[in-house]
Amino acid sequence: MRFYLSRITISGFFLIIVFCLAVKYAEGQTTVARIDSLKKELLKAGEDSNKVEILRQLGNEVGYIDPGQALEYAQEGYNLSNKINYEFGIGTMAYILGFLNQDLNNYSLSDSFLILAEEKFRELDLPGQLAKVEHARGVQAYKQGNYWAAADFFAKNVKIFEDIKDSSSATIAYQSLIAVLGQVKNHEKAIELSKKALLLAKQTNDTVSINYLLQLLVTNLVYAERMDEASDYITRLREIAETVTDQFLAGDLYSTIGTYFYRDKDFPQAVVFYEKALEKSILINDKYQQANHYSALGQAYLEMGRPDDCRDHLFASLQLAREYQNKRGEYNVSLSLSNYYKSIKDFHKAYEYLSWHQEMTNSIMKEETRNYTAYLEASFEASKKENEILRLEKVQQEKEYQLKRSTLLLFVGAGLIAALLAILYLLRRNHRNKEKIAAERSALLEEKVKNVEKEQQIVSLQSMINGQETERTRIAKELHDGLGSVFSTVKMHYSTLQQETPEIKGNPLYRKTLDLIDKASDELRTVAHNMMPEVLMKVGLVDALQDFCNNINSGKLLTIRLQTYGMDKRLNSSTEIMLYRIVQELIHNILKHAEATEALIQINRQENRLSLIIDDNGRGFDTREAAEKRTMGMSTVKSRVDYLNGRLTIDSRKDIGTTIMIDLLIHE
Amino acid sequence: MIKILIIDDHPLVIDGIQTMLKDEGCFHIEAAVKTGADALDFVTNHPPADIILLDINLPDTDGLRLCETIRAINKTVKIIALTHINEAGIITQMIKKGANGYLLKSMEREELIEAIHKVTEGSIYLSKAANEKVIQQLQHLDLPTGQVPVLTLREKEILQLLYEGLTSQEIAGRLFLSNYTVDTHRKNMLQKFNVHNTQSLLNAVRKLGVID
Numbered sequence: 028m029r030f031y032l033s034r035i036t037i038s039g040f041f042l043i044i045v046f047c048l049a050v051k052y053a054e055g056q057t058t059v060a061r062i063d064s065l066k067k068e069l070l071k072a073g074e075d076s077n078k079v080e081i082l083r084q085l086g087n088e089v090g091y092i093d094p095g096q097a098l099e100y101a102q103e104g105y106n107l108s109n110k111i112n113y114e115f116g117i118g119t120m121a122y123i124l125g126f127l128n129q130d131l132n133n134y135s136l137s138d139s140f141l142i143l144a145e146e147k148f149r150e151l152d153l154p155g156q157l158a159k160v161e162h163a164r165g166v167q168a169y170k171q172g173n174y175w176a177a178a179d180f181f182a183k184n185v186k187i188f189e190d191i192k193d194s195s196s197a198t199i200a201y202q203s204l205i206a207v208l209g210q211v212k213n214h215e216k217a218i219e220l221s222k223k224a225l226l227l228a229k230q231t232n233d234t235v236s237i238n239y240l241l242q243l244l245v246t247n248l249v250y251a252e253r254m255d256e257a258s259d260y261i262t263r264l265r266e267i268a269e270t271v272t273d274q275f276l277a278g279d280l281y282s283t284i285g286t287y288f289y290r291d292k293d294f295p296q297a298v299v300f301y302e303k304a305l306e307k308s309i310l311i312n313d314k315y316q317q318a319n320h321y322s323a324l325g326q327a328y329l330e331m332g333r334p335d336d337c338r339d340h341l342f343a344s345l346q347l348a349r350e351y352q353n354k355r356g357e358y359n360v361s362l363s364l365s366n367y368y369k370s371i372k373d374f375h376k377a378y379e380y381l382s383w384h385q386e387m388t389n390s391i392m393k394e395e396t397r398n399y400t401a402y403l404e405a406s407f408e409a410s411k412k413e414n415e416i417l418r419l420e421k422v423q424q425e426k427e428y429q430l431k432r433s434t435l436l437l438f439v440g441a442g443l444i445a446a447l448l449a450i451l452y453l454l455r456r457n458h459r460n461k462e463k464i465a466a467e468r469s470a471l472l473e474e475k476v477k478n479v480e481k482e483q484q485i486v487s488l489q490s491m492i493n494g495q496e497t498e499r500t501r502i503a504k505e506l507h508d509g510l511g512s513v514f515s516t517v518k519m520h521y522s523t524l525q526q527e528t529p530e531i532k533g534n535p536l537y538r539k540t541l542d543l544i545d546k547a548s549d550e551l552r553t554v555a556h557n558m559m560p561e562v563l564m565k566v567g568l569v570d571a572l573q574d575f576c577n578n579i580n581s582g583k584l585l586t587i588r589l590q591t592y593g594m595d596k597r598l599n600s601s602t603e604i605m606l607y608r609i610v611q612e613l614i615h616n617i618l619k620h621a622e623a624t625e626a627l628i629q630i631n632r633q634e635n636r637l638s639l640i641i642d643d644n645g646r647g648f649d650t651r652e653a654a655e656k657r658t659m660g661m662s663t664v665k666s667r668v669d670y671l672n673g674r675l676t677i678d679s680r681k682d683i684g685t686t687i688m689i690d691l692l693i694h695e
Numbered sequence: 696m697i698k699i700l701i702i703d704d705h706p707l708v709i710d711g712i713q714t715m716l717k718d719e720g721c722f723h724i725e726a727a728v729k730t731g732a733d734a735l736d737f738v739t740n741h742p743p744a745d746i747i748l749l750d751i752n753l754p755d756t757d758g759l760r761l762c763e764t765i766r767a768i769n770k771t772v773k774i775i776a777l778t779h780i781n782e783a784g785i786i787t788q789m790i791k792k793g794a795n796g797y798l799l800k801s802m803e804r805e806e807l808i809e810a811i812h813k814v815t816e817g818s819i820y821l822s823k824a825a826n827e828k829v830i831q832q833l834q835h836l837d838l839p840t841g842q843v844p845v846l847t848l849r850e851k852e853i854l855q856l857l858y859e860g861l862t863s864q865e866i867a868g869r870l871f872l873s874n875y876t877v878d879t880h881r882k883n884m885l886q887k888f889n890v891h892n893t894q895s896l897l898n899a900v901r902k903l904g905v906i907d
Contacts, residue, residue: 507752511779512705515800519711522803526718541803548801552781562784565757570784577783577832588845592886627847631883638879642847676876678849686849690879 062088079104079116086123094130101127118147118156126163129170137167146468150461155196158187162200169207178207198228198236205243214251218244238267238276246283249290257287268303278307278316282323289327297327318347318356326363329370337367358387492670496559496604503558506551514548560607568603569594572610572628585618586625593632598693602671606630606639609667613641613687616661621645621685632693639689647679697815700744701727702734702761703777704754708800712748715804722811731756738765743772746811749794751778751785759785759792766793773814783832786825796820843903844887853880854900857893 065085072078082104090097101123108116121144128137141164148157165180181204188197201224208217221244228236245264248257261284268280285300305320321344328337341364348356361384368377521541525532563571569591576587597603610628617623623645631638661677668675673691699722701709709727716722725744728734731753747765751758762774775796776789786797795814798807799822806822813820821829846854849870856866867877885891888899 504752507779508705511800512707515779515802516705516707516711518801518803519708519715522805523715523718526804545801548779552779555779556782560782561751561780562782562788565751565759566784566788570788573832574782574784581831590844590887592883627845629847629883631886633882633886636882638883640847640883642849644848676873678872678876684848686847688876688879 062092074107074111076108076111076113076116079108079111079113079120082107083116083119083123086120086127090123090127090130094127098124098127098131114147114151115153118144118151118153121147122156122160122163125160126166129163129167134167134170138164141167142468146465154187155191155193158184158191158196158200161187162203165203165207169203169210174207174211178204178211181207194227195231195233195236198224198231198233198240201227202236202239202243205240205247209243209247209250212250214247217247218251218253221247235273238271238273238280241267242276242280242283245287249283249287252290254287254291258291261287274307274311275313278304278311278313281307282316282320285323285327289323289330292330294327294330298324298331301327314347314351315353315356318344318351318353318360320344321347322356322360322363325360325367329363329367334367334371341367354387354391358384358391361387492605492667493601496601496608499558500564503555506555506558511548511551511555514544514551518544518548559604563603563607564600567597568606569630571603571607575607575611575614576628579614579618585614585623587614587628588626589628591630594630598637602693605667605671609639609664609689610641612664612667616664617641617643617645617685621647623684635693637691637693640686642684642686644684647681647683647685649679649681697722697746697811698725698744699723699746699748699811700725700734700737701748702729702731702753702758703727703748703750704729705750708750708777712807715807719808730754731761734761735764735768738768738772743769745773745815747772747774748777748798749774751776751780751789759788762789762794763792775810775814775820781824781828783828786821786829787832790819797825798822799824846884847880850880850884853877854884854897857881857897 062085065081065088069078069081069085072081082100086097086101086104088097089100101120104116105120105124107113108120121140125137125140125144128134128140141160144160145157145164148154148160161180162184165177165184168174168180169177181200184200185197185204188194188200201220205217205220205224208214208220221240225237225240225244228240241260241264245257245260248254248260264280264284268277268284271277271280281300281304285297285304288294288297288300301320301324305317305324308316308320321340325337325340325344328334328340341360344356344360345364347353348360361380365377365380365384368374368380518541521544525537531537560571560574562574569589572589572591576589579585579587598606614626614628617626621643623643626641626643629640629642631640665675668689668691671689671691673689676688676690677685678688679685699716701712701724703709713724716724725741726737728737732755734747734749749758749762749765753761758776758778762776765772765774773795774793775798776794777798777800778785779800781799789797796810796819798810798820802810802822810820810822849872852870853866856869861869863877863881864874866872867874870877881893881896885893885896888896888903890896890899
């Protein structure tokens with residue numbers, strides 16, 4: 028059920044973007060007549076920027092009727108702009124080509140055009156246009172399920188639009204940001220932003236945005252379980268749904284109201300509104316939402332104790348979801364079906380659907396984690412690059428300022444010459460900077476390709492490491508069960524012998540043999556323990572690490588403290604083993620190389636975020652130099668971190684110490 | 696007569712225990728079972744034993760869980776863990792779950808007999824090696840609850856700069872770290888001091904005197 032509503036936000040969300048940007052570009056005229064008059068104008072136009080403008084409008088207008096044909100207009104406009112060297116035209120047409128390709132699901136082509144448009148607008152210094160391009164890139168990320176990246180793009184949009192005081196565009200960017208926040212389940216923040224954006228939309232009297240924002244607000248309120256607050260809006264949503272001409276919005280509104288009642292456990296009311304939502308989605312032939320609404324109805328009927336109605340609706344949903352490759356829909360309905368079969372006590376079927384659901388959970392989660400890691404890395408790289416760009420711009424500004432001042436002090440003639448020189452100098456400088464920035468951008472792209480390659484490596488590595496740990500567990504168990512049992516039984520019999528034949532006690536060989544048996548079983552125990560500590564399997568990571576620290580501490584070479592926060596629940600066993608091995612290897616590295624006297628192991632877990640920090644007061648090292656020296660110890664750590672889809676940061680300073688930080692997302 | 700139930704899936708070990716106890720008139724081995732399920736069946740359907748010798752590695756369950764379950768059914772029976780494992784984390788968990796004793800399988804005959812007597816009298820008995828492990832753990836036990844969290848190196852520096860009024864971004868620039876890293880350190884500190892924003896973090900730290 029959790030994912031169901033977020034799907035609703037998506038459809039509402041796509042609608043907003045496509046719809047609102049269209050209105051902006053076509054200035055509110057979206058009629059066939061308009062297209063016809065544009066076509067006539069096109070015939071009369073010469074090969075100039077005027078024609079580009081006509082082609083731009085055509086690309087926009089036709090895009091909502093026939094994206095394929097629109098693509099042709101846009102391509103023509105793009106070629107013409109290049110021919111007549113019309114910079115603004117190149118940027119705008121690239122932008123239109125970008126989002127048209129997005130509509131046609133050509134993501135890689137769309138990406139290239141959007142990047143091109145981004146560069147052009149940056150060169151021309153048009154923040155408003157730039158933000159629109161960024162917005163389209165956000166939508167792209169969103170469509171591909173990369174919500175974190177999308178959130179990042181949208182947040183930047185909001186800021187740019189606010190800076191240039193374009194409040195109607197800011198309202199749109201807010202809506203996108205809110206939708207994506209809902210998707211990553213940050214409902215509180217989404218509520219906060221919805222309220223802020225509502226104020227903004229009210230100022231400009233933008234009814235369309237107000238209606239969408241209300242839908243987003245209530246959806247998030249329901250999900251944040253702020254039912255009282257949500258109930259204040261329900262009547263209003265209903266009024267809007269009944270009067271609004273936009274059938275997409277009406278459907279989404281009914282669905283939101285239905286979910287409100289479902290969550291409020293008023294199932295008969297929920298059914299009434301889900302039925303209305305379904306009716307709307309059939310009217311506009313939206314198969315995607317139909318699947319979702321059928322599934323919601325099925326769930327509501329199950330709660331009402333009407334299993335037959337439940338089954339019919341769930342299967343209708345399943346069929347639609349499969350037919351239209353609605354993966355999330357399938358994911359939701361499989362769980363509901365399992366619940367249905369449980370309720371009619373067909374446990375075999377219930378189990379089947381549940382395991383299918385589980386399988387899909389894994390694949391969806393894996394995808395999300397990959398996206399998140401890629402985003403972390405990309406944003407980390409981007410922030411480095413951005414700092415560098417900012418620095419370059421600042422240097423340039425300073426130079427500019429100094430030059431301006433010196434020209435003031437010179438005679439008019441000399442001043443003119445100086446100004447001319449300065450302009451020439453700046454132009455050259457500017458050009459060089461741009462080249463530099465472009466080179467950095469292509470490096471970023473290269474990095475993206477590398478990321479993809481790395482992911483493939485990770486998959487094969489994961490199975491290798493998994494196999495290794497399974498093998499270790501098996502060997503440890505066999506040592507205990509086989510050899511271990513033999514040794515202890517020998518000792519049991521042998522020590523009974525002295526009871527039966529007391530004179531044997533006097534024989535020194537007897538004592539010596541007994542000691543040797545002890546030694547053998549101790550050694551066996553140590554080997555098995557190093558293979559796989561029992562406490563790690565049976566009790567958990569924290570106790571295992573405490574044991575590990577105690578063992579090191581009793582050696583007196585290094586004192587380790589262990590601090591854990593939010594670790595009351597156990598993690599899944601392969602994650603625990605991996606984290607344990609990472610700590611083990613890092614501490615052994617410290618013992619071997621760092622000459623440290625103290626170390627600190629800290630684990631923080633908050634919801635699904637986990638960070639592991641290991642910190643020592645050793646001699647530290649230069650991270651660049653050490654890249655080669657310490658690779659031996661670090662490479663296994665690195666591959667284990669990769670296994671967990673985590674991020675490893677090494678932060679070391681000479682003679683101060685080293686901090687190693689590993690962050691990852693936990694899935695249960 | 697002290698009645699004993701053995702739960703262990705190694706025939707060799709059962710044989711060894713029988714050998715050690717055969718000359719002691721006051722012990723009687725009631726049964727030896729190989730799985731957790733058989734053990735529970737015995738405990739619920741037969742007259743109660745006085746002593747249970749319980750292995751921690753069993754084919755169908757683990758001794759920690761089984762110990763807890765048996766303890767829930769029968770409050771008086773004395774349970775002695777009998778195992779190869781000598782790890783402090785397991786020993787303390789076993790006692791927490793209601794075991795009365797902890798013996799290593801590499802014990803000598805006297806130790807087993809002493810353990811059974813001690814436990815019957817109502818004491819807790821740990822074998823010598825197990826005892827050493829637990830004491831070692833107690834000696835190094837850090838941070839009993841309520842004590843002030845220790846700050847890592849970077850956390851200290853970041854706190855200092857937060858004090859001086861720098862933003863996360865400025866701190867990242869100053870320390871040559873990424874924004875993301877600084878933010879993780881900051882979030883970790885919020886959790887450590889159980890506060891929700893930077894201002895209350897600074898207040899908490901000042902109150903506890905963690906930083907000068």
